[in-house]
Amino acid sequence: MNNSKYLTITALTKYLKYKFDSDENLRQVFLRGEISNLKIHSTGHLYFSLKDETSKINAIMFATNARRLPFKPVDGMNVLVTGRISVYETTGNYQIYVEDMLEDGIGNLYIAFEQLKAKLSKEGLFDQKYKKEIPKIPSRIGIITAPTGAAIRDILSTIKRRFPLCETYLFPALVQGANAAPDIVSKLRQADTFDLDVIILGRGGGSIEDLWAFNEEIVARAIFESKTPIISAVGHEVDFTIADFVSDLRAPTPTGAAEMCVPNISDVLTQINNYNIRATKALNKKVEIARVALDNIKANYILNNPIIMYENKKQLIDSYLEKIKTFIFYKVNNYGIKLDNIKANYILNHPKELYSKKEMNLDNLITKLELLNPLSVLKRGYTLTYQNDKIVKSIKSIKLDENLVVKLIDGNIKVNVVGIEVK
Amino acid sequence: MEKKKKFEEKLKELEKIVEELEKGDIDLDSSIEKYTKAMKLVKECDTELKKVEEQISKIVLENNETKDFSIEETE
Known part of the structure; x- marks a missing residue:
């Protein structure tokens, strides 16, 4: 028996592996399927199966690639993967070595959206207390969006029409695709150093996938960290993105953002005119009050008839003179009466009376002294x-x-x- | 980056002066002084708004250089 026609397992496996690896079609395969049996190894490698209704393939994603995933893969998730097909010699299984993986389908995107929204909300990134005030009349406006397309055209034409006094600075950014999020982040950071009063961040309408960059965590965090107030304007009225929640103000559309950002020039002119009217009115009132006060002074009777003042004084002097006269007369008269009174004093005319009065007083005193003698009390029967x-x-x-x-x-x-x- | 006062600051100053004037607890001399200042600001703001011919629109490159930008070019 010729044993040489028998192959070793290793040899067969090597041969099969060579067949797989040399096939152009298997070097880059795009697969759509559902994740099942997912195991995350401690090294960070992902082991799982991809399956559809009838078939299944083993899959491995190495940690270096898995780390870059913008979402957390879970069992049951529909994904789009890119990778090569090869054979794992130890088990003899063919499998797909996944290099990149995207979430497939809107369902998955909503899950990711809700997950991130809940996470950032819990962290407080949407809190009202962090919202910066949008200036009423900005001088320098930053715009982060695609340099072509409806969004930038709507924003610029609206600003130009409403308030051409301000300057706009466009930071052209990718707003769609895998590189959009990091590009938006770098433009946000660049714009933040430009001494701008406000930044409009946005893009025109599109599918949820098109708008996805605005639902990325790195974009949300960059918006949150910006020192310049940010107005978000992503898609249409009905589209809400994470960027909208974390921004200082959400505009329904790019045009809406421009309208919220700058006032209407005619309103400002009216406002200035109102200030003019109010200032003039206030001053006129002031002047009127002062004029009335002056008129009152001018209308004063004395000022118009100075002789009155003099006559009053003259009258006063006359009355003083009269008073002084009366006073002197009274005094002289008074002293005359007093002198007569003294002259008429009885005692002076009858000095003896004074003496006899004193005698009487002595008798009284003696009687009082007797009353004080205790023995005299006995006289009264005590x-x-x-x-x-x-x-x-x-x-x-x-x-x-x-x-x-x-x-x-x-x-x-x-x-x-x-x-x-x-x- | 800017030498002249920002438009919004001027407008705020104007508003403040008008409110002070309206309060009326200042004497006539200061009132006239404030009114003169208010009228100067009114004129400045008004002129600034009316004289603007071209809205300045720039595009900022990666290296922070700025170039004129207009939407017509891109259409």
Whole structure:
């Protein structure tokens, strides 16, 4: 038996691998399928299967490629993958080595949108407190959008029509495709250094895939970090992107953004005219008040009739003179009366009266002194009680069967205490 | 980057002066002074708005250089 016609497994596998690898068609394959059995290895490599209704292929995505994915692959997700087909010699399985992977279908995009929206909202990127004020009349406006197309045309023509006084700076950016998000981010950063009053970030309408760059996390974060206020204007009225939520103001369309950004020149002219009218009115009022005050002064009676002032004074002097005259007369008269009174004084005319009055006063004094003598009290029938030659002042000092002396005006009674009644 | 006062600042200043004038607690001399200033600003703003002939529109290149830009060219 010739064993040489038997191949080793290795040899066959190598041969098959060579067949796969040398086939042009298998070097770059675009596959559409659903992820299943996904395992993320600790090294970051992704192992999974791609399947459709009837078939299945194993897939591997190395960490270097997997790290760049803008979304988190999960089982059941529909994806578009790019890769090469080759054989894994250890198991003899053919598989696809995935280099790039995109989410397929709007369903997946909505999932990613909702995931990011929830995440950024939780972080506070949409909080009202971070919203910067949009200046009412900007001087320098930045525009980040594609340099061609409806969006830039609408924005510029609207600004030019409404408020040509301001300057616009266009930062041309890719607004669609895989490179759009990083390009928008770099333009946002560039524009932020340009001393602009406001930035309009936007693009015209399109499908959700077309607008997708505005739903990317890096764009959201760049908008959030911008020091210049940002108005977002992505797509149509009904399109909401993450960029809209994180921007300081959301405009429904690029034209709308331009309208929100600058005032209408005729409104500003009206406003200036109003200030003119108000200032003039205010000043006229001031002048009128001052004029009325001046008129009042001018209309003053005295000023118009200065002689009145003099006459008043003359009258005053006359009245003072009259008062002084009266006063002097009164004084002189008064002293005359006083002198007469003194002259008529009774005592002066009857000095003896003064003496006899004093005599009477002496008698009165003597009588008063007698009243103060304690013994004289006895004259009126009162008695004094003595205990051992001391006047008894309180019942408390008396004992029963004690001998006391009661003094009357004309003699003493010796008594013995037979009872005590306290009041 | 700018020498002259921004338009919005002028308008805000004008508004402030008018409000001060309307308050009326200032004397006639300062009122006249403020009014003169207000009229100067009114004239400046008005002229600035009316004299503008061409709206300045630039495109900014990667290296921060700016060039004139107009939408007509791109159409």
